[in-house]
Amino acid sequence: MEGRREILRTPVSIHSQIAAHIVQKVSHISRQNNVSIFLRKINDSRLIPANSMLSMVTFFASRGEEIEVVVEGANVENAIKEFKGFFYNELGKEKEEKTTYELLKNTSIAYEKIFNSIGSGLIVTDENGAIMIFNKAAESITGINMDQAIGKKIQEVVQDIKIADVLKTGKEEMNKKLKIGTNVVLTNITPICTDQKIEGAVIVFYDFPQIEYLENELKRNRKLDKAFDIIIGNSGKLKDALTIASKAAETDSTVLIRGESGTGKELVANAIHYASKRKDKPFIRVNCAAIPVTLLESELFGHERGAFTGAVTQKIGKFELADGGTIFLDEIGDIPPEIQIKLLRVIQEKEFERVGGIKTIKVDVRIIAATNKDLEKAIKEGTFREDLYYRLNVIPVILPPLRERRGDIPLLVEHFIEKLNKKLNKNVKKVTKKAMQALIYYDWPGNIRELENIIERCITLSDNDYIDYKDLPHYIRNESAVISDDDIIYLGENNELLTMEEYERKIIKAALQRYKSFNKAGKVLGLTHKTIAAKARKFGLVDR
Numbered sequence: 001m002e003g004r005r006e007i008l009r010t011p012v013s014i015h016s017q018i019a020a021h022i023v024q025k026v027s028h029i030s031r032q033n034n035v036s037i038f039l040r041k042i043n044d045s046r047l048i049p050a051n052s053m054l055s056m057v058t059f060f061a062s063r064g065e066e067i068e069v070v071v072e073g074a075n076v077e078n079a080i081k082e083f084k085g086f087f088y089n090e091l092g093k094e095k096e097e098k099t100t101y102e103l104l105k106n107t108s109i110a111y112e113k114i115f116n117s118i119g120s121g122l123i124v125t126d127e128n129g130a131i132m133i134f135n136k137a138a139e140s141i142t143g144i145n146m147d148q149a150i151g152k153k154i155q156e157v158v159q160d161i162k163i164a165d166v167l168k169t170g171k172e173e174m175n176k177k178l179k180i181g182t183n184v185v186l187t188n189i190t191p192i193c194t195d196q197k198i199e200g201a202v203i204v205f206y207d208f209p210q211i212e213y214l215e216n217e218l219k220r221n222r223k224l225d226k227a228f229d230i231i232i233g234n235s236g237k238l239k240d241a242l243t244i245a246s247k248a249a250e251t252d253s254t255v256l257i258r259g260e261s262g263t264g265k266e267l268v269a270n271a272i273h274y275a276s277k278r279k280d281k282p283f284i285r286v287n288c289a290a291i292p293v294t295l296l297e298s299e300l301f302g303h304e305r306g307a308f309t310g311a312v313t314q315k316i317g318k319f320e321l322a323d324g325g326t327i328f329l330d331e332i333g334d335i336p337p338e339i340q341i342k343l344l345r346v347i348q349e350k351e352f353e354r355v356g357g358i359k360t361i362k363v364d365v366r367i368i369a370a371t372n373k374d375l376e377k378a379i380k381e382g383t384f385r386e387d388l389y390y391r392l393n394v395i396p397v398i399l400p401p402l403r404e405r406r407g408d409i410p411l412l413v414e415h416f417i418e419k420l421n422k423k424l425n426k427n428v429k430k431v432t433k434k435a436m437q438a439l440i441y442y443d444w445p446g447n448i449r450e451l452e453n454i455i456e457r458c459i460t461l462s463d464n465d466y467i468d469y470k471d472l473p474h475y476i477r478n479e480s481a482v483i484s485d486d487d488i489i490y491l492g493e494n495n496e497l498l499t500m501e502e503y504e505r506k507i508i509k510a511a512l513q514r515y516k517s518f519n520k521a522g523k524v525l526g527l528t529h530k531t532i533a534a535k536a537r538k539f540g541l542v543d544r
Helices: 016-033 076-093 098-117 136-142 164-169 210-219 224-230 236-248 265-274 293-301 337-349 375-381 386-392 406-424 433-441 447-461 500-515 518-525 529-538
Strands: 002-009 035-041 066-073 122-126 131-134 173-178 182-188 200-206 255-258 283-287 326-330 351-353 360-362 366-371 395-398
Touching (some): 066 076, 236 255, 236 265, 236 395, 255 265, 265 326, 337 351, 375 386, 406 433, 406 447, 500 518, 518 529
Parallel strands (some): 255 366, 255 395, 326 366
Antiparallel strands (some): 035 066, 122 131, 122 200, 173 182, 182 200
């Protein structure tokens, strides 16, 4: 396949009306010459399929601006010649209307905000299965960069998606299972009223990662409190924290989630948002520690063109993107004092200015912050503002470390095995008793995130359908934590042995109290849920 790149200077400002003209002409040139034509702005890494109205609707260029044209296929030379003739001769005659350009450009920015604020992965293809739209969530789900996906056939990006029937019949398909550990909805695009007839397919991912499950289930009119069901655990400290979080979801009050790294702070923040009245509005995540200090202000509040070296276009900040919804400020303890002042103003006045701007922007945003740092100590050291602390700490939610909720480890292990089996295409069914005892005894400095990583490592490296003691890393294996099969537990008076039936009743009662269901208790005890139910009725542990 041949390819050619050429730099052209636009004879007219390109907006969505002009884009419709380009799409129509490019579609004809592409069919005649068996080529694919892409456009790219010089300062942008994205290649936009020039025959796709849904992609071109967000492509804007000012008059005189340089753009790169990329042509790939059979008859490249003739195609580039035809395109240049059209570009300079026909487009150059288009009437220039600055007000129309600005209006449509603002509309385009709104489209991009919507696509990238959707919690679920979104891919849109044309009638031939070529990708036209690929949002940020789709990037994280597939592990493929948007720049690499745009213009490619969907099968090259997600191999086990089959959209031929959807494109042919237009019939929606629900709950398609994929190897990457997620479900999808496949549907067709209804043709819209433009000069360019648009047809194709829409692929929406959900149930990956866990937070995407919340959004889709809630949109199916699930009760609000169901948002917290995705958080695994029955320990008292965790339940206390979730009770506070669920009550916070009913209000717009600022929430400060505290806990060690890996305790699930982002998952709780997601649950609060999707259980709130803002659930249909954007949920914007910002990791304050991951963004360089010099860029953090621009990332949060945006900047105007020319505000600093390299600011060649206007940028919309995270607070503006979150308008009407929720912004989650993770690692809030890492933001520098100069930005803390501006953040304090946003919380108090609900307004800010972009970097280099003079216009005051009003926003309606609910703030959820999180940190693993000792903010009280930071206040004493002068690195965190006391007034900001009190503004953030309206409703504190304290998540316990995993070592303080060891009883939840078997539940978490079971959950991760089920999740990772799908992701890794494995069939691990259980963890041996000795391995589970070692997992429960270990202190887990990395908390739930570390536990999930260890289970993934064990599943990946194990050749069996179970995780054994020897599969665990050496620093987790601890012989002193393992109870020998010869150990005898005396539960009767005067350290006397009980009857087998009495032991059986106590064990089943303890399992039901901890795991709350016949199915989960049965899995832990190695019995079927029917056996557990029958014995529970026999011992009077449940109503008959």
